[in-house]
Amino acid sequence: MGRNALFDRMADPWIVVLLALPALVIIVLACVWMGLNEAAAIGAVALNKLPDAIVTIREGVRALDAGLDEMASVFGFSRLKRLRHVVAPQLAPFVAAAPRSGFSLVWKIVLVVELMGRPNGVGFEINIAFQLFDVALLLAYALPFAVIMLIIETLLVQPFDRHVSRWRPRAA
């Protein structure tokens, strides 16, 4: 979409529609059409997150350096070589940003799906805690997620970020 104007024009309205639709509407529709099962939960999560990820990566593709692309053409880089040496490193920050924002969004959507239509899961338990006004139980379910996110961020996302950005000159 970032490189093909026709495909971008054709796909863009669908992206806008998916971005504009409230997550709740997609969740309810997924549950109505697919039943109260795992597939509905996964489908709803994917449909909610996909347009966001597509827009992030598309902006990355639009920002690709045309000068480096010309350099690759002149030096006869193959498609694979161009992807590895020229395109992938430029897209890396965008690829890293998509799951970073995605994790939290996906988690929230999963909770809503479980709260609405699943007989188990954290969302279901949070609903029980709400009905019992059990704040301790609520926090007991919420805090581990924050800890898991911190671990993912510290052990996976940040090292990946540091690795792909090691060529950037650091401020003194």
Add this chain to the structure above:
Amino acid sequence: MSPVGDRARLEARVARKTVCTAAGQSVEVIADLSFALEEGETGALIGPSGCGKSTLIRILAGLDRNFEGSVLIPVRWRIAMAFQEPRLLPWRSLEDNVRPAAPAASEASIAALFAALGLSEHRTHFPGELSLGLARRAALARAFAVRPTLLLDEPFVSLDAPLALQLRRDLARLVESRRITTVLVTHDVDEAIALADRIFVLSAGPAHVTGEVHVAKPRSEISGEEGRAIAARIEALRGAG
């Protein structure tokens, strides 16, 4: 660009090249421009800023195919180019910038090239850690590593005079020792005289060749007086355009 078989010469004939301005106007930047270079020769295209030199070198490099005319380059010639900006991959070290461009180059030849350009101690550095002068040297190393037909688009522009002079000397040494067919685009008369066997003088747009000046070899033996005489001929041809 059309590759041709056995003929060991580069032939460029651009009958017409127009560009579309942001205002939607079609402007002719090159008209009836032709020149040829034998294998191993260095040709300089010299003309005022904005006369279409960079457009011409983009055509030679195959980056712009929207023109009337033809560019004939022997199939076995490989093209390499040094752009006005170094255009190095900022996320790769200098040697990893050279290797993907010249996969057939041996370790020893890359090491020799880095040594010749004073880059040996910077091989593992990233481009962002280097000065503009060193980055330009690295771009030259990448281009030379291909053992190519070389296209140079004002490779020393925006460098201070002493550094440009030093790089010009390094480049002249490399071009002479390797006998690489080279097309140099420049607006600097001294640069053209220092590097080229043949100098093609371009008019202000639409660009066409107003005359050609041969520079006797070896260039290192050109006296100051001879250099001034060549420069005067170039200036006369510029005036004629």
